[in-house]
Amino acid sequence: MAKTLEMQFTNEDGKTTTVSIENPKEPVDTGAVSAAMDTIVASNAFLTVGGPLVAIKGARVVERNVEEVQL
Numbered sequence: 295m296a297k298t299l300e301m302q303f304t305n306e307d308g309k310t311t312t313v314s315i316e317n318p319k320e321p322v323d324t325g326a327v328s329a330a331m332d333t334i335v336a337s338n339a340f341l342t343v344g345g346p347l348v349a350i351k352g353a354r355v356v357e358r359n360v361e362e363v364q365l
Contacts, residue, residue: 295359301331302352306345313340318355327353 299318303311313334331350333339338346 295357298356298358299327300354300356301327301334302350302354303331303335303340303347304349304351305342306348309342309344310351311340311342311344311347322355324353 297317297320299315299322301313301315303313305311328350331353335347335350340347
């Protein structure tokens with residue numbers, strides 16, 4: 295079971311950009327995630343095709359289960 299923390303931002307063009315972190319520390323500290331996202335936006339840490347990140351849209355933890363099929 296793989297988990298990924300997806301932090302979603304809005305860029306200058308109004309499109310959604312996602313920054314993903316695999317295997318986040320659990321339980322996820324919402325305050326720390328929010329502070330990190332604020333820092334990312336304030337520092338212009340990432341530049342996208344649609345311009346810099348300008349706002350926080352949301353965050354989520356995605357869990358993925360992979361089951362091999364025997365052929």
